[in-house]
Amino acid sequence: MTKSLPWFLRDFLWLGLFVAVLVGLAYGLEAIPIAGIAYYNRILVIMGINITLAVSLNIINGHAGQFSLGHAGFMAVGAYCSSYLTVYHFAPSLEKMSGGVPFSAHIAIGHSFIAIGFGALATQQFVMQNVYLVIAVVAGGLLAAAAGYLVGLPSLRLRGDYLAIVTLGFGEIIRVLILNIDKIGAARGFSGIPHWSNFFWVFLVCGLTIVISWRLVQSSGGRAFLAVREDQIAAEAMGVDTTRYKVRAFVIGSFFAGVAGGLYAHYMMYLNPQMFTFVKSFEVVAMVVLGGLGSISGSVVAAVILTFLPEGLRSVKDYMPGGRDPRMVIYSIMLIVLMLTRPQGLLGRLELWQVFGRKKKRNEGAAPPIQ
């Protein structure tokens, strides 16, 4: 039924539905009368950001096969760039709009969607705040994409481990650079970022990232990514400009990492270079590898697991003698066990529905798998 509609209308309808569901969820989740609901909401938002990061890294590592360890760097570029814009340009101009009333007074109203029903000024502010957020976050994404372009360039010559080392180095360079720019807080950290990001924006971006990455990999350009991953020489012989597609993968992947970084900054309201060390990069790589390199739904599932696992393990401490926290030990043992039992990741290269589809086929006795 949806197929007969022109593409823009069909996508528009889906987007509208998605937005409606998200708005509903954003309200609904906040209104659940459970003690500590804010805590769970916070984990959910972080999960959304992690999913965005994992899916975007999957474009580079999983689809194009370029092993990048610099994702925290791209995220940092997006986070700091967008925060710089809001703190120094957008927030002051919003304050001016309110006629000298301290900005913080409006945050509480502006943050919530109920503000639409408020007075003209509040409505206007609410709209402007979100417009500013989108501009800042997209600008952060674009700067991260530019950084991705720069890092993508050496990948024309480097493969495998060497590329991984270059990207790792890039991430550290970004961090050290930030440490030395006083205007964005340097080692003190960057504080005073307005709390503009929320459940709605994080999951809107998360959903868009998943859909875009899925549609890309289904296209001719996406097949070119896969060809580069599978066999670079054969891809080139088949007319694929491998250089261009590698750089493109880096640019697209780092754009979404930058956007995720921007949303993260505007949710946490504080940035510190220590948030973006290579440990963060490894965390994202762990999600992609655990889910199965090249599987979008695998990245999503793994990001969900790896966000909730450390949180869920918090209570283990209570049962330990001496109150020691074995959280990270259990976390790493689980990772090791998973990698030993399923080295190809949870889903391998398949998507969730393909995994189930396969089982069905096997049950019917059709198409026996040949290995």
Next chain:
Amino acid sequence: MVNGNALLDARDVTIRFGGLTAVSHFNLAVGPHELVGLIGPNGAGKTTVFNMLTGVYKPTEGEIFVGGVSTHEFKPYQITALGVARTFQNIRLFKELSVLDNVKIGGHIHYQYSSLSAVLKTKRFHDAEEVAEIEALKLLQIFGLEERAGTYAKNLPYGDQRRLEIARALSARPKLLLLDEPAAGLNDRETRDLMQTIHGIRDKFKIAILVIEHNMELVMGICERIIVLSFGKTIAQGTPAEVRANPVVIEAYLGEPAEAAGV
């Protein structure tokens, strides 16, 4: 020979790797619709010639023209766009992709659209993908692989992998197809099938084919012209009958006359 309207024209091509001259003063002109064989003992430089023709290596001296265009500054993918597609001696399929996707990637240059239309799923995207699918299935049908369209390439039997590689190369719609030892590892029956296939695709797609092969039955059976390389030098060329009778070839390549008689 056909210099005027040659599809491929390699002029005095030499390549050196350090002190080693792998191929020296190689000349080759292939006209449209020709079926040419390139033979020679192991290490004669046949695959090196292929790699130069497809831009993987740059010749140290000499120049290669494809359809009258010098390919000296071209990268492999640009040469493919000029209408030269190849297969590989040691099969290089996209192993973890489906048979269908392998063929679709072969046609990459013909189904391009912006990433934006892919993301928005515009009409352009649907149209291009539909054509890609139809064309790929058509090719698979020719090679009897349409039943296996959804299988991973790595799960195909060896002979089918060889055929899939040819199908993938054809999907780039080349004017000249380079086959690097297509019969390697095939049994006699498969080789005879392959001979028919090569002949068939030449006529069906109206393309020229240049084939490297060790299997004399295949080369002598289908090629109209044969070039013999030995230690990087062209030692003979001509029709299969001429080459077979050439004492230099017999000495350098076939070793003993008794073996030649066995052909």
